[in-house]
Amino acid sequence: MSAADTGLRLRYHELKRALFDKYYSDLNERQREAVTTVNGPLLVLAGAGSGKTTVLVRRIVHIIKYGDAYNSDFVPPGVDEAALLRYRYALETMTPQEIGELVLPDFRVDACRPYQMLAITFTNKAAGEIKSRLAAALEGTDIEGGASEIWAGTFHSICMRILRRWGDLVGYERGFTVYDTDDTKRLISDCMKDLKIEEKALPVKTVMNVISRAKDRLLSPEQYEATAGGDYRGAKIAEIYKMYADRLMASNALDFDDIIMKTVELLSTHDEVRELYNRQFRYVSVDEYQDTNHAQFRLTSLLTGEHNNLMVVGDDDQSIYKFRGATIENILSFDREYDDVTVIKLEQNYRSTSTILGAANAIIAHNRGRHEKSLWCAGGEGAKIVLRELDNQNDEGKYIADKIEALVSGGSSQYRDFAVLYRMNAQSAPIEGAFAKAGMPYRMLGGMRFYDRKEIRDAVAYLSVIANPNDSVRLKRIINEPKRKIGATAVAAAEEIAAVEGCSLYDVLKDARRHMALSRAAASIEGFVQLIETLREFSAASSVAELIDRTLELSGYREMIAAGGETELDRLENLDQLIANAVEYAEDNEDASLTGFLEDVALVSEVDRYDETADAVVMMTIHSAKGLEFNTVFLPGMEEGVFPGQQSSFSPEELEEERRLAYVAVTRAKERVFITRTHNRMMYGQTRYNPPSRFISEIPPECVIDETPEAPRRAPETFGESAKRQRVPEPVYKNGAGVRVEVKKEAPPAEVFAPGTIVRHRTFGRGEVISVTKMGQDYMYEIIFDDVGTKKLMATYAKLTKES
């Protein structure tokens, strides 16, 4: 190679990189490095708000569009001085967009097809976010297939996709069922009864947890038994685990942990399947890597294969799921696990003010055993974090409601700028009450999920049995719901027969007349089997929505609820909502099927439906807020015993996890944080005094301002007494002249609207009154609003007007 040639090559690469750098000028240097580092293992340690999703998405797009162009030393044959001149001209005159479209494709080396990219996340919400950002980035380009061909999804959805295709290789028949936590609990509970193990001695929750942890570690029942050693408790659990696993198999069902574990089993025992995916997925990315457990680590490495083109993104400071098996080791030892790892730290925060980051940094600095990281930002100081102590939870709720109302009526904010994040769901009630009283629009996540409602679970159980009659757990759920005279004795007898004959419960039911033990219930059982068979036939040629409707009709389920009268009205509505969901599912999926719908139901959660566009204050646990951001965040219940929680104060490890949770909480806020605590808190039916949370004192004083008015505080010795007289005295305020003035309670409204009346609310708009309940002096309305759905409002505060 001549010297001139070498010079040309050097200048070519220099120009190429300069063009890429200009194209990515909206990224910071670290981010750019992450996006353009394409081959080999890559660990991105991304602090809160440092744009990690942006990096993940842009890197995938980069690989699809340009491949390894940035780092490759390949020079196309035709490059000459004239070409370099054109590139220099482009660099000086073109916008970044123009460069991306017109120039950079010249440099493409080894670019990938969309279906060769695998991106794994933890939540559906994160997966949805990545998918939509990818779609936006590839829109209007000539990339064949586009974003929809990229394999982006949760660990579970990716594994399901693989298992639906290859499940028979690890023992599952087509149409297998996914058991959720409730099904799992029932099944384990059944096993324990059959093994005559007292639930008092060994709580089901514990057993569930131990089995789940064993599955995280990829231990079969036999392997688990070996680790349990001579431990009596461990031996019992091993017995239960064995029976549980057998019954899951017999029901042609998997639990959530199996979805990962069985995929790992499939890929490690079937080389041809693994090689197929290794050839397909040339690049693998994993989000929230700090939350992966051992099974997910194995899965990732099996899917990645030999090429090691694996990017993991995470933040050890945001690891808050240790309690369910996540092991921080995965991220801490990533560079030991793989050779030649590129490590990139993203520490520039684009979300919060320096005050908020100062507080967050100071809190998390109290933890040991972490990658040293410190967030910084280019933005200003912003407002100080406000501290406030209130007397009790009702006052706390009212304080939050008042603050929000004041800031909204000030005109600078909307309701959707505010979030209330709490440690546990039990804290939500008084806050919700305060919002309802103030007539403030709010949405609450968590608590009772839609698919956890009894009527929905029952309907889904019918569908599961129609799709998979071997699903005994769900069969038992609905065999006598509505009541059809097939009681526990009959079911137990049938199960006994099934165990002896080695067939499924449903097989026994089909031949009920043959068995003496079932003679009494035989007629009812035949009716039930007939019902299921009719519905099975019907399902072959109908949509899921039609099937649900027909099922509710023929089973008498709808009739049963309707007989319950007005109070059951919302349950009927929920069932209608389920049908609506099925219609929506059919619209979204070309290959809609009953099993597909059931899979959706099993894997989709409520947080996924959180709609950021509606103008309402949002309430949720800190855990579910991870990955989200809000202008202003309220953190109620910052007290020892609540946050950090009671039992974590004993273990330094759990305390660190609580502290990471506090870090997550504070870093959700862009501009303002309000931290509140109460003097008296009702917990578990007892009033307690909790000292302020240690996390408050870990925040540097210059970041906070305490707005608690200097008031004579109740002496601690009166505490026992104050617990008894919990009733809050009537509010008494002083007017300017120092005269005490009693604030009058607002009089109940003169007019009470009857159900059926069309009314208008200041914020919620038009709606119809469904029910009116007298509550003390006041009335509570339940109203379906055209825009925001059903709300419960107090008559005094709702200020409703009749709509003509």
Add this chain to the structure above:
DNA sequence: ATGGGGCTGCTTTTT
């Protein structure tokens, strides 16, 4: 077989 009344025990949660 079913429904009501007393007892316990309690984070966080995605899938």
Add this chain to the structure above:
DNA sequence: GCAGCCCCAT
């Protein structure tokens, strides 16, 4: 304080 479970009475 409340929900979910077990037992007992019908």
